[in-house]
Amino acid sequence: MKSVRNWSIRQAKWLHVVYEGMEGLLVLISPLLRRIGWQRLDRGFAWVEGLIKGFLFDSQSCGQCTLGSTGLSCPMNCPKTLRNGPCGGVRQDGGCEVKPDMTCVWVKAWEGSKNIGTPETTIQVIQPPVDARLKGHSAWLRAVRERLGELS
């Protein structure tokens, strides 16, 4: 829902702290998670993640979350699914070229990054191309495994 999505951008500072804290907690309990099995946990985590992130950010559950680098604005809501900045078609009023009634997700990403307080360092992180095989899988578990150095 667009209004909730916009609210989340406005509240990006503390939501980002909560988000980071939760990831830290998952890293902390990672020995337990590993013991249960990443594969076994994936479906349940992806379901919860889809509910929470779908509600707050209109997440499209791509499985490789960029929210931490895009001011909590999900780039998968861009009609062109651009993950590294806006196209050349952003309108004067910040509206999307394809969907004029929607503010460009990258205008929102800049706004959210400023609210978090580190726009220069976060939004300039280059995102790899989207891997369609990860859609529907848990990005949280993936992020934890990346932090643990278990994924290349």
Ligand code: SF4
């Ligand atoms: S204007 Fe923004 S949201 Fe619309 S297609 Fe271009 S980058 Fe995507």
